[in-house]
Amino acid sequence: MSSRTSTLLTITGISLCGLIAYAVYFDYRRRNDAAFRKDIRKQKKRVDKSLAQSREALAAANTVSEADLREALKLIRSEPPLSSQEAKENYFMSQVAMGEQLAARGESFQLPAALSFYRALLVYPSAPELLAIYEKTVPPPIVKIVLDLVNLDASTTSVTYRQPGAAHPPRPPRRNGTGSLTQARKLPLLPDHVEQGEKRCHVATIYIHLLVIYLYWPRITTVLAYYNAFPPKRTNVSVQPRALTSDASGPQRVLILNKDVAAGEVIYKEYPMLTCLDYDLQSAGTHCAHCLRKIEPALGSIPLTSSDSIKTIFCSKPCQLASKTQWHSFLFTLDPPLPAVLELAQLTPSPAALDARRAAQVRLSTYLNKDKKVGAALVAKFIARQLTASLGKAPGTPDYTEADGGEYRIEDYVERWSMGTVNAPPEEYSLFVSLLQTTLPGLEAFIGEEIHKMLLQKLTFNAFGVCFGGGRDNRPPSTVRPEDVELTRTPYGTERQIGTALYSVSAYLSHSCAPNARPSFASGTSELHLIANKDLKKGDELTIAYVDVAQHAEENAASCRLRRRKELARGWKFACQCSRCVKEGSENVPPPAMHPQDLHDYCSFPLSLPPFQEMRNLKDDPCQSLAARTGLCHSERQID
Numbered sequence: 358m359s360s361r362t363s364t365l366l367t368i369t370g371i372s373l374c375g376l377i378a379y380a381v382y383f384d385y386r387r388r389n390d391a392a393f394r395k396d397i398r399k400q401k402k403r404v405d406k407s408l409a410q411s412r413e414a415l416a417a418a419n420t421v422s423e424a425d426l427r428e429a430l431k432l433i434r435s436e437p438p439l440s441s442q443e444a445k446e447n448y449f450m451s452q453v454a455m456g457e458q459l460a461a462r463g464e465s466f467q468l469p470a471a472l473s474f475y476r477a478l479l480v481y482p483s484a485p486e487l488l489a490i491y492e493k494t495v496p497p498p499i500v501k502i503v504l505d506l507v508n509l510d511a512s513t514t515s516v517t518y519r520q521p522g523a524a525h526p527p528r529p530p531r532r533n534g535t536g537s538l539t540q541a542r543k544l545p546l547l548p549d550h551v552e553q554g555e556k557r558c559h560v561a562t563i564y565i566h567l568l569v570i571y572l573y574w575p576r577i578t579t580v581l582a583y584y585n586a587f588p589p590k591r592t593n594v595s596v597q598p599r600a601l602t603s604d605a606s607g608p609q610r611v612l613i614l615n616k617d618v619a620a621g622e623v624i625y626k627e628y629p630m631l632t633c634l635d636y637d638l639q640s641a642g643t644h645c646a647h648c649l650r651k652i653e654p655a656l657g658s659i660p661l662t663s664s665d666s667i668k669t670i671f672c673s674k675p676c677q678l679a680s681k682t683q684w685h686s687f688l689f690t691l692d693p694p695l696p697a698v699l700e701l702a703q704l705t706p707s708p709a710a711l712d713a714r715r716a717a718q719v720r721l722s723t724y725l726n727k728d729k730k731v732g733a734a735l736v737a738k739f740i741a742r743q744l745t746a747s748l749g750k751a752p753g754t755p756d757y758t759e760a761d762g763g764e765y766r767i768e769d770y771v772e773r774w775s776m777g778t779v780n781a782p783p784e785e786y787s788l789f790v791s792l793l794q795t796t797l798p799g800l801e802a803f804i805g806e807e808i809h810k811m812l813l814q815k816l817t818f819n820a821f822g823v824c825f826g827g828g829r830d831n832r833p834p835s836t837v838r839p840e841d842v843e844l845t846r847t848p849y850g851t852e853r854q855i856g857t858a859l860y861s862v863s864a865y866l867s868h869s870c871a872p873n874a875r876p877s878f879a880s881g882t883s884e885l886h887l888i889a890n891k892d893l894k895k896g897d898e899l900t901i902a903y904v905d906v907a908q909h910a911e912e913n914a915a916s917c918r919l920r921r922r923k924e925l926a927r928g929w930k931f932a933c934q935c936s937r938c939v940k941e942g943s944e945n946v947p948p949p950a951m952h953p954q955d956l957h958d959y960c961s962f963p964l965s966l967p968p969f970q971e972m973r974n975l976k977d978d979p980c981q982s983l984a985a986r987t988g989l990c991h992s993e994r995q996i997d
């Protein structure tokens with residue numbers, strides 16, 4: 358030990374001894390000397406009084422009168438409205454930043470700080486959620502002023518009044534969640550759901566309520582700064598609002614390159630948040646059900662032991678463990694769905710309950726298997742992953758976070774994705790509910806049909822098809838109408854994929870028929886490598902092909918254009934305006950003749966399928982007359 362260290366320790370030791378000695382002496386006199394005790398009481402009263410006086414004086418100096426608030430509201434109401442989404446987002450960020458700076462300047466800046474936070478609230482899509490965030494992060498006197506402003510605004514709003522960018526002043530949360538994950542997060546706070554659960558008088562239900570409250574409560578620090586921390590710097594890309602043009606359709610956000618890259622270079626690599634092996638391959642046992650790697654028989658595989666209701670194998674122990682803890686136990690086994698549940702004796706299921714759980718799993722698996730319903734599997738896995746990530750963490754399976762310094766979970770990414778318009782068959786939701794009811798009773802109260810639909814729309818819309826090499830050619834054909842086939846983004850075509858995966862960064866890639874980048878699965882797993890198709894410059898928007906854009910031997914430019922635009926219209930509901938489509942569209946080359954006896958010559962519906970047989974007998978354009986009667990065929994309106 359150096360002499361300096363020992364001197365410090367000696368000084369510290371003496372000081373501590375002195376303090377202890379004084380405390381002992383003080384305590385001795387307090388207990389034994391009545392006059393000393395009286396004196397202390399007097400002193401304490403004096404100090405308390407003086408403290409109370411200074412608090413009152415301080416409060417009086419900082420009280421914001423109703424007149425001040427009315428004046429402030431008048432000012433805010435006179436500000437011009439914001440029209441675009443981008444302007445609202447910028448406004449929101451600047452007001453929050455200003456609020457924070459003003460709040461840090463002390464008590465005399467509380468009103469201006471509150472005004473900034475209030476302005477941000479007016480343009481935020483979910484005011485109750487932001488208020489909850491403020492309550493955790495903003496000094497309480499400022500939050501109080503914000504709440505006073507909200508109340509005053511609500512009590513004095515006239516119908517013609519418009520806030521900057523906001524149609525209405527903030528409202529309390531709606532009672533039934535519809536439309537967004539943000540609302541899903543607030544469900545546990547809604548009394549009608551809590552009452553519903555309590556009526557069941559079920560210990561498990563109450564436990565599930567607590568679990569969901571914990572799970573959905575937003576992690577305060579991460580919400581506002583999302584796009585600062587995401588995507589991580591190592592990906593060399595950023596997510597930016599699409600430059601506004603006269604065309605209002607198109608992606609809201611796009612991926613922009615942050616540095617120059619050469620053709621063939623890997624721009625970034627990304628692990629999936631969630632994977633789904635195609636069901637036929639899962640049954641065949643040819644691929645790992647977690648990373649989707651092809652199983653090499655010589656190297657062996659690891660089965661999922663314990664009551665697996667589907668035949669599942671993995672390439673390695675880590676994949677088995679990850680899959681088991683993230684969703685497999687929850688969805689496809691009779692094991693406790695979450696490790697935390699193990700400890701609750703009252704949740705030990707009866708044999709009848711286990712039978713019901715197994716039956717629900719088998720029903721869902723059968724449904725998934727038919728017509729490759731990957732959307733339903735993605736939703737089930739998403740819910741399972743959310744729950745297990747929060748409460749069922751096992752060693753070696755860290756929660757998903759793909760950001761610089763931000764702690765994000767899967768729902769934080771999905772919440773911000775755009776969604777398509779998928780309509781799930783009605784039985785899909787009831788299968789899902791019966792799985793939840795038999796696995797963690799009570800959970801289903803929080804995932805209504807609307808939330809289920811919203812998840813389905815987001816997950817299927819943003820899913821990627823995983824293909825190795827050029828993909829496979831033995832995927833079982835679908836028996837549903839072409840328009841109802843679930844499509845995933847893959848330049849090889851969904852019918853060549855071996856599975857589906859969701860990626861937090863790549864979700865933002867938009868489509869071009871002449872893409873400047875391509876996804877590759879060169880590691881032989883679902884890890885996505887984004888490769889530059891040509892030399893690219895910092896600031897370029899990255900695009901990939903959502904569909905197979907290659908012109909095949911039997912096609913000419915026009916029929917290739919028609920095929921890919923049809924697929925884009927069916928899967929992603931947009932008419933591509935890329936340079937290639939525009940150029941080829943202007944060349945007016947007629948597509949080669951098709952086979953009218955098999956396919957409708959415009960939308961290529963197989964007319965032999967039962968619903969379309971009647972179309973053969975129609976004299977006029979079958980697509981149009983069918984569309985007029987049933988709305989079934991609308992491709993022609995979407996693609997050209």
Ligand SMILES: C[S@@+](CC[C@H](N)C(=O)[O-])C[C@H]1O[C@@H](n2cnc3c(N)ncnc32)[C@H](O)[C@@H]1O
Nearest residue numbers: 607608609610775818819864865867868929931
């Ligand atoms: C999977 S999402 C893409 C996500 C997107 N980056 C976003 O969050 O806004 C697919 C949707 O993006 C839009 N999109 C992508 N590429 C497009 C393009 N080239 N032209 C028009 N819309 C496009 C379409 O609305 C499409 O349905």
